[in-house]
Amino acid sequence: MYKAIFSDIDGTLFRNDLTVSRETAEAIRKAYESGIKIILCSGRYITGIDRAREQLDIPVIYSAINGALIKDGERYLREKRISPEAFSKAASFLNGKVSSLIAFCETRYAIDANDEWYNLQTRICGDSGMRMTITDPDEVFRVTGEHPYKLLAKDNDTEKKARLMEELREILGESAYVVSSSWNNFEILPPDVDKRDAIKIIASEYGMDNKDIIAFGDWDNDAGMIADAGLGIAMANGSEKAKAAARFVTKSNEDDGIAYALRHFGVI
Numbered sequence: 001m002y003k004a005i006f007s008d009i010d011g012t013l014f015r016n017d018l019t020v021s022r023e024t025a026e027a028i029r030k031a032y033e034s035g036i037k038i039i040l041c042s043g044r045y046i047t048g049i050d051r052a053r054e055q056l057d058i059p060v061i062y063s064a065i066n067g068a069l070i071k072d073g074e075r076y077l078r079e080k081r082i083s084p085e086a087f088s089k090a091a092s093f094l095n096g097k098v099s100s101l102i103a104f105c106e107t108r109y110a111i112d113a114n115d116e117w118y119n120l121q122t123r124i125c126g127d128s129g130m131r132m133t134i135t136d137p138d139e140v141f142r143v144t145g146e147h148p149y150k151l152l153a154k155d156n157d158t159e160k161k162a163r164l165m166e167e168l169r170e171i172l173g174e175s176a177y178v179v180s181s182s183w184n185n186f187e188i189l190p191p192d193v194d195k196r197d198a199i200k201i202i203a204s205e206y207g208m209d210n211k212d213i214i215a216f217g218d219w220d221n222d223a224g225m226i227a228d229a230g231l232g233i234a235m236a237n238g239s240e241k242a243k244a245a246a247r248f249v250t251k252s253n254e255d256d257g258i259a260y261a262l263r264h265f266g267v268i
Helices: 009-013 022-033 046-056 084-094 115-125 137-144 158-175 195-205 220-228 240-245 257-264
Strands: 004-007 037-041 061-064 069-072 075-079 100-104 109-113 150-154 177-182 185-189 213-217 231-234
Touching: 004 009, 004 022, 004 195, 009 046, 009 177, 009 213, 009 257, 022 037, 022 046, 022 257, 037 046, 037 195, 046 061, 046 115, 061 195, 069 195, 075 195, 084 100, 084 137, 084 150, 084 158, 084 185, 100 115, 100 137, 109 115, 109 137, 158 177, 158 185, 177 220, 195 213, 195 220, 213 220, 213 257, 220 231, 220 240, 231 240
Parallel strands: 004 037, 004 213, 037 061, 213 231
Antiparallel strands: 061 069, 069 075, 100 109, 100 150, 150 185, 177 185
16 A cells, blocks of 8 residues: 655646646545645745645645755754855856746745746745845845745746756756756756655655655656656656656646546555
8 A cells, every 4th residue: 555645746736727626636635535645745845835735635744845845744854955155156157147046945935037937936836925136045044034945047948948057067066956847947956955855754754665655746856756656657748757767657737647647556
């Protein structure tokens, strides 16, 4: 019997309109009611994840910011923030080169963007960020009251995105981890932070083996989590890297892929 379900949010749990369908919500609630722990494992910060938890209407474990922040209720299982030096180097390099630069904290975010990108991020997160120029992590703390965990860069120019990611990897070396979580963004995280860490940490905390775990995801930053789970599942709308890591490719996020897979494997 499976003991935990790890699910990405955007492109996986959420439909493209940023809602959880009734069928998928009911499927996850059935799994929870049977004793399975539900872990929402996302690049989002805690408040952004709450938008999904509220629609599921069940207790969840938060694996926020790609596993840098793991929290069960009021108990922290992991807190790993980007170093001030890596933050400043990345922010200084990216300033003026991308459409939107965002610093994610635990429950708030700071954003440097024009109105179009600011309004888009507000719609995605369901929460208004603090508008400011982002170069200094201490200034982010002064404005938001929280220390940043990561930087998120957004731009629709995919060629530029790929180039900037490679240049940042050269600049930052082993001081940070640069990964894409969607076609138009990339993230600068603390080193050795990956969604697969949440599987290791939560499995150890609650006496599980990897074989007890199901993981759903759709993008490159989900691949490690998908590969390490006993049953790793990629969405039909997912990236090639996510699909290559998966044991099973389910239907898309628009077609209740999570609910379909849970029924297919007899979980519910």
